[in-house]
Amino acid sequence: MRGIEVVWLSQTDLTNLNAGEGEANFIDIKKYKKNGVEYPYVSGQAMRYYFKEAIRRNLDGEYMCVPNDKGETCGNIKDCIGCDLFGFMTTIKKGTVIPGYPQGHPGGAMTRVSPVKVSPAMGLLPFEENAVVDFLTRRHRMEKGEMRGDIVNVEIGVNLYKCGIAIDVARVGGEEKVNEKTRSVEIEYYADTDTRKKRVSKVIEVLRYLSDYSKQARLLTDFTPDVILIAFQDVYSHRLQKALALNNGGLDLERLEAVINDVKEYSPKIIAGILPGVVENENKVRNKLEELGVKVKSTNEAIKEALNYLNKQEL
Numbered sequence: 001m002r003g004i005e006v007v008w009l010s011q012t013d014l015t016n017l018n019a020g021e022g023e024a025n026f027i028d029i030k031k032y033k034k035n036g037v038e039y040p041y042v043s044g045q046a047m048r049y050y051f052k053e054a055i056r057r058n059l060d061g062e063y064m065c066v067p068n069d070k071g072e073t074c075g076n077i078k079d080c081i082g083c084d085l086f087g088f089m090t091t092i093k094k095g096t097v098i099p100g101y102p103q104g105h106p107g108g109a110m111t112r113v114s115p116v117k118v119s120p121a122m123g124l125l126p127f128e129e130n131a132v133v134d135f136l137t138r139r140h141r142m143e144k145g146e147m148r149g150d151i152v153n154v155e156i157g158v159n160l161y162k163c164g165i166a167i168d169v170a171r172v173g174g175e176e177k178v179n180e181k182t183r184s185v186e187i188e189y190y191a192d193t194d195t196r197k198k199r200v201s202k203v204i205e206v207l208r209y210l211s212d213y214s215k216q217a218r219l220l221t222d223f224t225p226d227v228i229l230i231a232f233q234d235v236y237s238h239r240l241q242k243a244l245a246l247n248n249g250g251l252d253l254e255r256l257e258a259v260i261n262d263v264k265e266y267s268p269k270i271i272a273g274i275l276p277g278v279v280e281n282e283n284k285v286r287n288k289l290e291e292l293g294v295k296v297k298s299t300n301e302a303i304k305e306a307l308n309y310l311n312k313q314e315l
């Protein structure tokens with residue numbers, strides 16, 4: 001297995017997951033434009049943060065470092081699940097013994113490309129038709145005990161977001177190294193197969209538990225998958241990300257079929273999960289997927305099946 005791809009839709013109630021630049025008393029929502037129409041989105045950086053925090057909440061004895069005041073992490077991919085899965089740009093002190101430098105690092109900058117790639121979450125419904133400006137007051141007590149309140153306007157909206165991740169499985173637990181003799185690139189592993197598998201599993205597992213979004217004190221939001229496709233691939237690719245598109249309020253079945261048929265050529269296993277009542281043509285989507293040989297389950301069953309399948313694979 002070279003890669004695992006996941007693409008999903010998540011429907012939200014009124015929320016503001018990712019604020020834009022805004023002004024002092026106005027909290028807007030990040031938006032992109034398509035053909036002149038605005039749609040909300042959640043940045044890839046915010047999505048990565050949700051994953052990291054969900055993994056941190058669900059650690060099972062693994063070590064995961066906390067970034068220092070400069071945002072730099074430990075850089076030890078052998079011991080640290082966070083640095084291994086999400087990469088880093090960090091400064092290593094001279095003499096530090098870390099994977100790849102058994103005699104001590106010469107000191108200086110060190111980077112690792114993240115084996116877990118995360119897409120921005122793209123709102124699929126126009127912003128204007130699905131949003132409202134809410135007033136909230138920031139109340140604070142003055143010296144003599146009187147209450148004052150500043151009015152703050154917050155944009156909040158409902159939407160259906162498309163999100164995705166791709167895991168470069170071959171690079172989890174390892175780093176590319178040039179073999180000087182053959183002048184070719186090889187991956188040197190610092191973590192054993194079981195550890196690597198457990199780390200990859202963690203990314204899939206926490207899809208069900210993502211919850212560390214901003215502004216949750218007032219806007220409790222579930223942003224976990226409602227319609228999900230998971231592919232275990234013999235080739236590392238990002239193709240599955242295009243499988244879910246809207247067409248007249250429902251999922252585009254032609255698009256779904258074309259992308260699944262494409263990805264199926266190099267994916268021994270594709271799993272689907274659907275939460276009832278999220279897409280309008282749900283029954284047609286179920287039938288189409290079954291017709292394409294993809295079993296449709298509930299979202300939680302789909303994720304559990306993916307974990308089971310992963311557990312039985314050789315990495």
Ligand SMILES: [Zn+2]
Pocket residue numbers: 064065066073074075076080081082083084
């Ligand atoms: Zn670390």
